[in-house]
Amino acid sequence: MNTVSQRTIERLSLYRRRLMVELADKDYIFSHQLAKLANSTAAQVRRDLMHLGYTGVPRKGYKIKDLISCISKFLDPTHIENVVIVGVGNLGKALLTFFKGRRPKLSLVACFDIDENKVGTEIAGVPCYHLNEMPQRIKELKVNIGIISSTENATKAISEMMIAAGIRSIINFTCYPLNIADSENVFLEQIDITASFEKAAYFSKTHLKKL
Amino acid sequence: MNTVSQRTIERLSLYRRRLMVELADKDYIFSHQLAKLANSTAAQVRRDLMHLGYTGVPRKGYKIKDLISCISKFLDPTHIENVVIVGVGNLGKALLTFFKGRRPKLSLVACFDIDENKVGTEIAGVPCYHLNEMPQRIKELKVNIGIISSTENATKAISEMMIAAGIRSIINFTCYPLNIADSENVFLEQIDITASFEKAAYFSKTHLKKL
DNA sequence: GATCAACTGTTTTTTATTTCACAATTTTTA
DNA sequence: TAAAAATTGTGAAATAAAAAACAGTTGATC
Ligand SMILES: NC(=O)c1ccc[n+]([C@@H]2O[C@H](COP(=O)([O-])OP(=O)(O)OC[C@H]3O[C@@H](n4cnc5c(N)ncnc54)[C@H](O)[C@@H]3O)[C@@H](O)[C@H]2O)c1
Ligand SMILES: NC(=O)c1ccc[n+]([C@@H]2O[C@H](COP(=O)([O-])OP(=O)(O)OC[C@H]3O[C@@H](n4cnc5c(N)ncnc54)[C@H](O)[C@@H]3O)[C@@H](O)[C@H]2O)c1
Numbered sequence: 001m002n003t004v005s006q007r008t009i010e011r012l013s014l015y016r017r018r019l020m021v022e023l024a025d026k027d028y029i030f031s032h033q034l035a036k037l038a039n040s041t042a043a044q045v046r047r048d049l050m051h052l053g054y055t056g057v058p059r060k061g062y063k064i065k066d067l068i069s070c071i072s073k074f075l076d077p078t079h080i081e082n083v084v085i086v087g088v089g090n091l092g093k094a095l096l097t098f099f100k101g102r103r104p105k106l107s108l109v110a111c112f113d114i115d116e117n118k119v120g121t122e123i124a125g126v127p128c129y130h131l132n133e134m135p136q137r138i139k140e141l142k143v144n145i146g147i148i149s150s151t152e153n154a155t156k157a158i159s160e161m162m163i164a165a166g167i168r169s170i171i172n173f174t175c176y177p178l179n180i181a182d183s184e185n186v187f188l189e190q191i192d193i194t195a196s197f198e199k200a201a202y203f204s205k206t207h208l209k210k211l
Numbered sequence: 212m213n214t215v216s217q218r219t220i221e222r223l224s225l226y227r228r229r230l231m232v233e234l235a236d237k238d239y240i241f242s243h244q245l246a247k248l249a250n251s252t253a254a255q256v257r258r259d260l261m262h263l264g265y266t267g268v269p270r271k272g273y274k275i276k277d278l279i280s281c282i283s284k285f286l287d288p289t290h291i292e293n294v295v296i297v298g299v300g301n302l303g304k305a306l307l308t309f310f311k312g313r314r315p316k317l318s319l320v321a322c323f324d325i326d327e328n329k330v331g332t333e334i335a336g337v338p339c340y341h342l343n344e345m346p347q348r349i350k351e352l353k354v355n356i357g358i359i360s361s362t363e364n365a366t367k368a369i370s371e372m373m374i375a376a377g378i379r380s381i382i383n384f385t386c387y388p389l390n391i392a393d394s395e396n397v398f399l400e401q402i403d404i405t406a407s408f409e410k411a412a413y414f415s416k417t418h419l420k421k422l
Numbered sequence: 423g424a425t426c427a428a429c430t431g432t433t434t435t436t437t438a439t440t441t442c443a444c445a446a447t448t449t450t451t452a
Numbered sequence: 453t454a455a456a457a458a459t460t461g462t463g464a465a466a467t468a469a470a471a472a473a474c475a476g477t478t479g480a481t482c
Contacts, residue, residue, distance in 0.1 A: 003417075004417075005468080005469075006410060006414075007469075007470095009406075009409070009410045009413050009414070010403065010406040010407075010410055013403075013405065013406040013409040013410065014388060014403065014406055017386055017405070018388070030428095030429070030430095031429080031430075032429095036390070037388070038388055039388045039389070039390045039401075041470080041471070042429095043470075043471055043472070043473095044469095044470065044471080046430065046431065046432085047431090047432090047469095047470080047471095049430095049431090050431070050432075055430075055431075056429085056430060056431090057429080057430075057477085057478070057479090058428070058429040058430045058431090058476080058477045058478045058479080059427080059428055059429050059430085059477080059478050059479050059480080060429075060430095060478075060479075061429075061430090062430095075409055075412070075413055076409075076412070077412055077415075077416060081412055081415070089305075090301075090304060090305035090308050090309065091302075091305040091309070093301060093305075094300075094301035094302040094304075094305045095404075097301050098301070098302070098404075099408065103408070103409070105412070106408065106412055144415045144416075145411055145412060145415055168415040168416070169411040169412070169414060169415030170411075171407060171408065171411050175228055177225060177229070177248070177249055177250040178250070179247070179250045187411060187414035187415055189407050189410060189411050190250075191402075191404070191407055192221065192224075192225065193306075193309075193402070194224065194228070194314075195220075195221040195224040195225055196221075196382060196400050196402055197310065197314070197317065197382065198220070198224040198286055198287075198314070199217060199220045199221055199224065199400060200356055200380040200381075200382050200398060200400050201286070201287070201288055201292055201316070201317055201356060201380070202220050202286050203217075203220070203380055203398035204288075204292070204355045204356055204379040204380030204398055205288060205355075205379070206214075206215075216438080216439075218439075219439095241458095241459070241460095242459080242460075243459090252440080252441075253459095254440075254441055254442070254443095255439095255440070255441080257459095257460070257461065257462085258439095258440080258441090258461090258462085260461090261461070261462075266460075266461075267459080267460060267461090268447085268448065268449090268459085268460075269446080269447045269448045269449080269458070269459040269460045269461090270447080270448050270449045270450080270457080270458055270459050270460085271448075271449075271459080271460095272459075272460090273460095
């Protein structure tokens with residue numbers, strides 16, 4: 001199968017956001033200009049765009065408007081996807097607030113917690129239910145995408161509940177490294193902020209050795 | 212130079228956290244067991260550990276206690292590193308609250324914002340100053356690591372201020388893709404949560420095609 | 423309308439990362 | 453004490469990703 005790498009998908013997402021900003025200024029953009037905006041190279045940009053089936057014009061570049069809609073057609077779900085988030089502490093709340101209404105095709109429809117002070121309230125305009133209700137709500141709302149930002153120790157159980165309820169994709173912000181069997185065919189994105197911090201600390205002292 | 216890849220550093224960070232939990236239960240661990248805990252493979256684990264100069268014992272494995280301190284010696288700064296964070300909105304506050312006091316060698320000493328309601332207060336026990344004061348504070352406190360979680364449009368200017376003030380490593384949570392010249396020799400970690408979301412959405416529909 | 427310059431799309435090459443495979447080592451067992 | 457079993461450390465092979473190279477277009481120029 002002509003499978004597209006995760007790296008390419010990430011870059012396409014970034015290209016689109018950069019192009020949106022550019023759109024105000026001009027009509028066309030060259031691969032080397034987009035590369036600069038996205039911190040990449042012209043060759044890499046052209047290679048990524050190959051997957052879209054959209055072709056630019058030599059000496060003219062890519063029509064920004066068309067390129068954006070082509071990336072959107074490629075990346076975005078055809079219909080609106082419902083998304084849920086489990087664990088609405090500091091991070092969960094930040095994610096909710098930020099993404100609420102931001103991506104038209106991704107709709108944050110519910111969040112879940114076990115904290116009785118949160119259950120029953122609305123957080124950033126999104127209703128918060130008790131974790132117990134999650135499986136039923138996921139099925140009812142046909143949710144395919146789940147975000148976990150609970151405490152670490154609850155991660156595994158939550159992911160199992162999600163998968164059993166039919167979730168197709170999980171984004172895990174906790175430190176717990178989920179291990180999902182291939183046979184489940186669930187996409188997993190592990191975001192390890194702690195590792196990023198330790199990496200930044202490590203390279204703050206070492207990476208300048210390449211001098 | 213025997214440079215260690217970013218991927219390896221990330222995994223070492225994860226190994227350490229997993230080992231900390233394991234330590235309560237047992238003394239030794241095999242590469243295949245650690246691999247399972249870290250969602251990796253035995254060969255990958257052994258390869259990563261090669262960099263540490265710590266050797267395990269065939270038929271016995273790695274002494275968890277020693278392995279942890281060896282990873283710490285390798286990853287952690289020798290002395291306490293001061294860290295600052297710029298932009299203390301929802302995300303910045305979550306980061307502050309989470310990391311405050313969590314990593315003994317990384318000390319969050321100050322945060323900066325331009326919101327007058329925040330300047331002059333303490334957030335999660337960390338003093339918040341006006342952005343204007345940043346260069347001076349960074350120099351005074353010998354800060355090497357800076358986190359950006361401001362609004363997107365301020366990112367570039369903030370990074371330039373940081374670099375001019377002597378920061379060695381930047382973690383950028385905003386969507387703006389920073390481009391730091393190689394000659395600056397500043398390590399950059401770009402955390403693009405938006406791309407992660409769009410990736411999760413993309414693969415929720417497509418990745419099961421490998422069936 | 424021929425020529426030039428500057429781009430694109432794609433093939434090839436290079437580089438980086440992961441996996442494999444196995445000799446060397448150590449413990450266990452007999 | 454010798455043989456068997458299991459695990460390590462690492463060179464070599466395989467795979468994945470990025471960069472370079474280049475033929476083919478296209479618009480601009482004369
Ligand atoms: N905040 C950060 O910067 C940061 C960085 C790295 C990792 N993380 C990880 O992200 C997760 C969330 O971080 P945070 O700062 O928001 O923590 P937090 O303590 O503020 O929030 C955790 C939330 O999860 C809820 N919760 C606990 N168990 C639950 C369960 N079984 N089901 C549903 N909800 C449950 C709690 O009630 C709370 O609301 C943590 O696991 C943390 O390790 C956070
Ligand atoms: N929250 C998320 O889940 C999320 C996800 C992806 C990306 N981001 C990015 O992270 C950044 C922060 O997100 P947030 O949700 O905390 O936003 P926020 O609006 O809650 O916080 C932004 C903070 O930055 C401050 N600020 C603005 N300009 C500044 C400047 N020049 N110097 C210092 N401080 C300044 C604001 O006063 C505010 O306190 C944004 O750029 C956003 O694009 C956030």
